Amino acid sequence: xxxxxxxxxxxxxxxxxxxxxxxxxxxxxxxxxxxxxxxxxxxxxxxxxxxxxxxxxxxxxxxxxxxxxxxxxxxxxxxxxxxxxxxxxxxxxxxxxxxxxxxxxxxxxxxxxxxxxxxxxxxxxxxxxxxxxxxxxxxxxxxxxxxxxxxxxxxxxxxxxxxxxxxxxxxxxxxxxxxxxxxxxxxxxxxxxxxxxxxxxxxxxxxxxxxxxxxxxxxxxxxxxxxxxxxxxxxxxxxxxxxxxxxxxxxxxxxxxxxxxxxxxxxxxxxxxxxxxxxxxxxxxxxxxxxxxxxxxxxxxxxxxxxxxxxxxxxxxxxxxxxxxxxxxxxxxxxxxxxxxxxxxxxxxxxxxxxxxxxxxxxxxxxxxxxxxxxxxxxxxxxxxxxxxxxxxxxxxxxxxxxxxxxxxxxxxxxxxxxxxxxxxxxxxxxxxxxxxxxxxxxxxxxxxxxxxxxxxxxxxxxxxxxxxxxxxxxxxxxxxxxxxxxxxxxxxxx
Numbered sequence: 001x002x003x004x005x006x007x008x009x010x011x012x013x014x015x016x017x018x019x020x021x022x023x024x025x026x027x028x029x030x031x032x033x034x035x036x037x038x039x040x041x042x043x044x045x046x047x048x049x050x051x052x053x054x055x056x057x058x059x060x061x062x063x064x065x066x067x068x069x070x071x072x073x074x075x076x077x078x079x080x081x082x083x084x085x086x087x088x089x090x091x092x093x094x095x096x097x098x099x100x101x102x103x104x105x106x107x108x109x110x111x112x113x114x115x116x117x118x119x120x121x122x123x124x125x126x127x128x129x130x131x132x133x134x135x136x137x138x139x140x141x142x143x144x145x146x147x148x149x150x151x152x153x154x155x156x157x158x159x160x161x162x163x164x165x166x167x168x169x170x171x172x173x174x175x176x177x178x179x180x181x182x183x184x185x186x187x188x189x190x191x192x193x194x195x196x197x198x199x200x201x202x203x204x205x206x207x208x209x210x211x212x213x214x215x216x217x218x219x220x221x222x223x224x225x226x227x228x229x230x231x232x233x234x235x236x237x238x239x240x241x242x243x244x245x246x247x248x249x250x251x252x253x254x255x256x257x258x259x260x261x262x263x264x265x266x267x268x269x270x271x272x273x274x275x276x277x278x279x280x281x282x283x284x285x286x287x288x289x290x291x292x293x294x295x296x297x298x299x300x301x302x303x304x305x306x307x308x309x310x311x312x313x314x315x316x317x318x319x320x321x322x323x324x325x326x327x328x329x330x331x332x333x334x335x336x337x338x339x340x341x342x343x344x345x346x347x348x349x350x351x352x353x354x355x356x357x358x359x360x361x362x363x364x365x366x367x368x369x370x371x372x373x374x375x376x377x378x379x380x381x382x383x384x385x386x387x388x389x390x391x392x393x394x395x396x397x398x399x400x401x402x403x404x405x406x407x408x409x410x411x412x413x414x415x416x417x418x419x420x421x422x423x424x425x426x427x428x429x430x431x432x433x434x435x436x437x438x439x440x441x442x443x444x445x446x447x448x449x450x451x452x453x454x455x456x457x458x459x460x461x462x463x464x465x466x467x468x469x470x471x472x473x474x475x476x477x478x479x480x481x482x483x484x485x486x487x488x489x490x491x492x493x494x495x
Contacts, residue, residue: 009065010120010481011039015110017125018048018103019087020293021373022147025221026125027052028248029145031059033123034066035251036477042066043113045073045106047085055252069117071109078102088293114138120484123219129204129211141216141483144240148374150222150230151406152398154179157209157237159195171196172416177401179237181229184405189417190397217241217476221248221378223462223469226455227402243472247378247459249357274317277348278359281315284366284449287439288359288385289318292371294421295392296321299333300428306337308435309347314443316347317365319354360385366449367442369413372396377403384456386448388413388438390430393421409452411445413438 012033016026027042034040042049042056049068059066073085078098083089090096111134114122123143124131135142146153158179159165165175165188174185194202212218222244224231235242278286289309291297297305302320309316320334334349341347356376359365360383370376372391377399380387387410389400397418403410413430442448462469 013119017127034064132211132214144215151402152395221246225458281364307432311436312439372399384453
């Protein structure tokens with residue numbers, strides 16, 4: 001994407017919410033705007049900036065007008081140590097509450113900075129509902145950034161509005177999502193707790209979605225060819241403009257350095273042992289297993305996954321987010337499993353973090369087990385991979401329905417309960433037999449893989465010059481420039 005120097009420069013401020021699933025796509029989006037000649041400022045705190053600052057500096061050195069504006073996280077005020085500023089840093093419900101409180105306390109600083117910047121537009125994460133009134137107060141358009149699918153937003157809207165689950169006797173009884181042409185069935189226990197019943201968070205989420213309708217428009221990290229029916233349904237239901245500009249990661253992941261880091265500030269090890277292992281595998285023969293950046297599975301479930309993967313007869317590469325505690329005999333099950341897999345070369349364990357985009361693009365990868373976070377779904381689609389769906393919380397169960405029932409590029413592992421990531425059960429909810437069976441079906445299904453590859457091709461075309469997402473971005477920037485000119489003319493007429 002090249003800078004159009006002939007047009008009047010637009011000043012746009014981006015306000016990401018500090019959790020990986022929200023922050024990563026917004027930073028990508030901000031960088032794409034800058035590559036189109038927009039003067040971009042990203043407002044964040046020092047610790048959160050560390051995860052992407054190298055990319056911003058690189059873009060700036062290439063000549064793009066992009067910078068980070070740092071504000072001070074009130075660590076002492078919320079009794080947190082310095083540097084704990086992101087939802088992923090929470091190790092307990094109490095700490096997560098403190099981080100959330102600290103984020104809320106940033107409002108005054110953010111408003112002060114934005115008034116000083118005098119932007120022509122504010123692109124704000126959905127989790128800052130107060131920015132709707134603030135943007136109206138200072139007279140600039142507010143763009144609502146939604147970090148998941150149109151399908152999930154429409155499903156959430158209709159379920160909130162019609163509450164079909166309230167009429168059911170049991171949490172495991174099925175209901176059809178209202179407002180959809182297809183018959184998509186769910187169970188009440190698959191809904192987020194704040195929708196199932198009134199909680200302390202219900203008012204916050206309701207205000208968040210209410211602010212959406214007060215926005216000038218919304219930005220979605222999706223593409224027309226993937227969700228055209230739900231994009232259309234969103235426009236007619238929510239009643240605001242929307243621009244699909246995704247998959248945004250593909251636009252900035254064209255070189256291996258970007259693919260490797262994916263919003264991560266650590267350098268890859270020189271000895272890429274995992275890459276050598278993948279290079280020794282046949283095409284489409286390895287399953288990638290990853291549950292996102294927030295979930296921490298209990299030891300009992302890790303044991304079932306390990307046995308299920310081994311029993312499936314298919315090779316795998318598995319990202320384990322935390323090293324489970326040693327058992328009473330002082331022997332770690334996972335370390336022993338890792339050693340056994342290395343010896344027989346049937347599997348590979350990566351601890352805590354992995355260069356996901358780089359791995360997914362490897363020809364040996366033939367499928368993925370995913371928590372149904374939207375970023376991981378898009379990254380899998382970009383690589384043309386079918387998915388085993390293992391949703392855990394938030395809107396992930398809606399995304400599962402999109403993959404399995406609508407797009408038919410996924411197979412459900414059978415998770416039945418939407419449980420907040422900080423309060424997951426210590427028991428295993430999915431057995432080794434269920435895991436092994438799902439792996440066999442996915443890895444041996446050429447039909448699902450073909451559909452996924454077609455969607456991957458469509459994703460690549462969408463972001464190319466002349467593609468649907470490319471054109472949407474150009475239209476949005478042009479529209480914002482026109483709004484800027486109109487405001488400037490109005491000011492001159494008044495004076």
